[in-house]
Amino acid sequence: MKKSVYSICGMCTVRCPIRVESQDNEVTWIEGNPHQLNGALCAKGTAGVAMMNDSERPQQPLIRVGDRGAGRWRKASWDEAFDFIADKLKTIKKDFGPEAVILSSRGGPWQGMYKAFIHAYGSPNYTNHDSTCGRNTHHASLSINGVGRKGFAYDIKNAKHLVLFGRDMFSSLRIAENNQTLDMLDNGGRLTYVDVRQTMTGVKATRFFQVRPGTDYALALGVIHQVIKKGYYDKDFLKRYVTGFDELCTFIEEYTPAWTAKECDVKEKDIIAFVEEIGEDRPNVIFHPGWNLARYNDSFYASRAMHILNVLMGNIEMKGGLFIPKGPGDCGKKGIRSIDCAKPDIKRADGIGWEYKHFDKGPGLAHLFINRMIAEDPYPIRAWIAMRHDPFSGMPDPEKQKIAMDKCDLLVSIDTNYSEFGWYSDIILPESTYLERDTPIVLQKGLKPRLAVRRKAVEPKNDSRSSWEIFTQLANRLGLEDTFAFKTIEDLWKWQLEPTGYTMADFEEKGFIELSDSPIFYDRDKLDGQFKTPSGKIEILSEKLDKANLPSLKPFVAPDKAPEKGMFRLIYGKVAVHTQGHTTNNPLLSELMPTNTLWINSKQAKKLGVVSGDLVEISSKDKSYNATVAAHVTDFVHPEAVFTTHGFGKAIPKQTRNYLSGVSDQKLMIGKLDDWDKAGGGVNLCEAFVYVKKSIRNTKGRAEL
Amino acid sequence: MKKYMIHLNTRRCIACHGCEVHCKVNKNLPVGPFLCDISCTPLKKIGGVPRLEITFSTCRHCEDPLCVPVCPVGAMVQRKDGIVYIDQEKCIGCMACKTACPWDIPVQNPDDGKAVKCDMCMDRLDAGLKPACVSKCTTHALQLVELKPV
Numbered sequence: 001m002k003k004s005v006y007s008i009c010g011m012c013t014v015r016c017p018i019r020v021e022s023q024d025n026e027v028t029w030i031e032g033n034p035h036q037l038n039g040a041l042c043a044k045g046t047a048g049v050a051m052m053n054d055s056e057r058p059q060q061p062l063i064r065v066g067d068r069g070a071g072r073w074r075k076a077s078w079d080e081a082f083d084f085i086a087d088k089l090k091t092i093k094k095d096f097g098p099e100a101v102i103l104s105s106r107g108g109p110w111q112g113m114y115k116a117f118i119h120a121y122g123s124p125n126y127t128n129h130d131s132t133c134g135r136n137t138h139h140a141s142l143s144i145n146g147v148g149r150k151g152f153a154y155d156i157k158n159a160k161h162l163v164l165f166g167r168d169m170f171s172s173l174r175i176a177e178n179n180q181t182l183d184m185l186d187n188g189g190r191l192t193y194v195d196v197r198q199t200m201t202g203v204k205a206t207r208f209f210q211v212r213p214g215t216d217y218a219l220a221l222g223v224i225h226q227v228i229k230k231g232y233y234d235k236d237f238l239k240r241y242v243t244g245f246d247e248l249c250t251f252i253e254e255y256t257p258a259w260t261a262k263e264c265d266v267k268e269k270d271i272i273a274f275v276e277e278i279g280e281d282r283p284n285v286i287f288h289p290g291w292n293l294a295r296y297n298d299s300f301y302a303s304r305a306m307h308i309l310n311v312l313m314g315n316i317e318m319k320g321g322l323f324i325p326k327g328p329g330d331c332g333k334k335g336i337r338s339i340d341c342a343k344p345d346i347k348r349a350d351g352i353g354w355e356y357k358h359f360d361k362g363p364g365l366a367h368l369f370i371n372r373m374i375a376e377d378p379y380p381i382r383a384w385i386a387m388r389h390d391p392f393s394g395m396p397d398p399e400k401q402k403i404a405m406d407k408c409d410l411l412v413s414i415d416t417n418y419s420e421f422g423w424y425s426d427i428i429l430p431e432s433t434y435l436e437r438d439t440p441i442v443l444q445k446g447l448k449p450r451l452a453v454r455r456k457a458v459e460p461k462n463d464s465r466s467s468w469e470i471f472t473q474l475a476n477r478l479g480l481e482d483t484f485a486f487k488t489i490e491d492l493w494k495w496q497l498e499p500t501g502y503t504m505a506d507f508e509e510k511g512f513i514e515l516s517d518s519p520i521f522y523d524r525d526k527l528d529g530q531f532k533t534p535s536g537k538i539e540i541l542s543e544k545l546d547k548a549n550l551p552s553l554k555p556f557v558a559p560d561k562a563p564e565k566g567m568f569r570l571i572y573g574k575v576a577v578h579t580q581g582h583t584t585n586n587p588l589l590s591e592l593m594p595t596n597t598l599w600i601n602s603k604q605a606k607k608l609g610v611v612s613g614d615l616v617e618i619s620s621k622d623k624s625y626n627a628t629v630a631a632h633v634t635d636f637v638h639p640e641a642v643f644t645t646h647g648f649g650k651a652i653p654k655q656t657r658n659y660l661s662g663v664s665d666q667k668l669m670i671g672k673l674d675d676w677d678k679a680g681g682g683v684n685l686c687e688a689f690v691y692v693k694k695s696i697r698n699t700k701g702r703a704e705l
Numbered sequence: 706m707k708k709y710m711i712h713l714n715t716r717r718c719i720a721c722h723g724c725e726v727h728c729k730v731n732k733n734l735p736v737g738p739f740l741c742d743i744s745c746t747p748l749k750k751i752g753g754v755p756r757l758e759i760t761f762s763t764c765r766h767c768e769d770p771l772c773v774p775v776c777p778v779g780a781m782v783q784r785k786d787g788i789v790y791i792d793q794e795k796c797i798g799c800m801a802c803k804t805a806c807p808w809d810i811p812v813q814n815p816d817d818g819k820a821v822k823c824d825m826c827m828d829r830l831d832a833g834l835k836p837a838c839v840s841k842c843t844t845h846a847l848q849l850v851e852l853k854p855v
Contacts, residue, residue, distance in 0.1 A: 031841050032841065039840045039841050040842060040844065040845060041727070041841045042721055042843045043721060043726040043727075045723075046723065046726045046727050046841065047726055047730070050730070170721070173843065178719065179844055182716075182717045182719075185716070198748055200720060202754070202755065203754070203755070203757055206754070207754065208753065208755065577722055587736055588726055588729065588730070588736070592722050592726070634748065635755075636755045
């Protein structure tokens, strides 16, 4: 039977809207939702079918029989698997209290359900991957605007100039955003790209700054200096909504373009010319405040500087600028209900909320659990449940993490794929792929807010279950039916939609429900109350940071040089064909990129006697991890840096296509769990130095028999 | 008379390789053969920005195709609208077509040993749809151009 459903892609966390055709329970066609993306879909989106049909993913619950990480498993039924987990969770609760369990997820629109589960169980310890991703940006936005990083969105299409500091958007592939950017360029807009290396995003740019690694903040300061000097800012907006501008003017005085050029390894005249362009293009200049800025030890301040530049442009709540995403209330409508459970009144084990009071309490900071688990401080942790999250791939130094995990009586991995954490865990629960599962309805805020839902296109190929089923059935075994009361997804959807007056039939036409016919903008003269800072204004000087004894305007400190000869700063990034380690074993995507390489600057390569294609050996600073990959020699990576793509170097034998293929950046980051931003909360993932040398394996070899 | 061609707007193309996978999956091809290709020249600094050229290549659907007469079993067919396709029922996988083609376009499908190449998704065209690579191009950089006499 032929079928067509609208759904939401699950190959990466962009979650593009899709339409899926199937026949006799086989997916025959996936495309971007024609109503939103006009069919557009990336390679990963189409390769979803290959993931679903891949035999190299868990196909039924698996319980470990050998040592942790040894890869010996026995198949189990779902009943047995749920009993296994529920029994252990009950024992842990009895012996150590419910707070001895951590649940981590990748995050995203459905994390409320996972959080509700662990809260209902009695633990405050919900966390997600964001301390290695967007936390610095999020906290930067909170400190200035009083709203998190999603408190503003960007009308790129109508902008005249988009400025990206290391945001390689054509590799991140948010399809709608990418098309908006290309539309802007087609309309004569400008794109300025800043990075330590050239990327596809930079290729499309009208201006490119190849900066010294760790100097994004310096460049942003130099731009602020010149913008203020030239008077290219919105005086009325600053007067009306912003505090701390005078202090900014004093602080910024020393950060001249000449100083900036020297710090960043760029030309002074280029900075001046760039600011002249801004002068022409303002207020429709968008400084993207970054996404994954868990990078340098001042990335939080770099993100703050980008937010400050937006404020100086006065581009807030306007066409071609930043806007506040609107919700159902702005459309005169009621919102949906979602599964929820209040956080238990117990101290979090990562110290957020009591030791570190200036951070968002929601997901806390995952990396901070590790040392505390080892020290059993403030209390012992005896279980970690990872919901489609791979701490060993996402966070630095997995061998250090294992010391903490070894303190646990229970490690659970719920995932569509094997993960490095899953391979080390005690039990793997196979989640149905996004093509085989329904999910609760979600609200997508925006200029035209909408409701969206993922619908399964086909029945599961394997003995897998949807996440809502897994949590509901586990909750039932633990007596948490009050929070997880629904037996079917249809009942859940009905309950979610009840206050709105909509029904599931309203999703049929386009796959989503639009809550407004036209874009909603607030009156720019009446933005009071939108900035949830202590003063209600946009705070260049943050009261919250003051209270935490942190500076609002931090003087720039030049990044460290390599500690010794032969060492380079390790920079990681993304490519358009992979979602980090999630897809490196996908048959179709591994065909496009089966391994990673090491980018190295031509002059440095010459010193090492390396030409493109030669094998190079990369070692961590303590030589406890090394890998050998091909060198990609280019002028377009800064001489102090080497670059590689994240997601490779995995060691899961059941994943034959990517097994030990390439180098793993996080395994090179020895000790880096302890190197994190006390102001922004992000892990400093680009503060690791590694040894690079020409590999001995380049020799032909003489002996065979 | 050749009716269609696929054009790449290189200003919009971001070399995401989506087209290659859209094509393969639509044709149900295993790991190995690709029927279209995105390739980039090495980065070169132009006007202060390191840039590269992106090209999209696939079967040219020649007006006077060399692969058609060389096929010993008449499996290589040129339609009236200029689309050159392989009749999979007839193909014996001798790959004479590949040898005849100046661009080595036909490739062997390891699943059945037969030759495969771009057929412009003629089943989709006939149903009023666009080729898979064009329909789903991430940035709408690939376009189906309908050629008309001037």
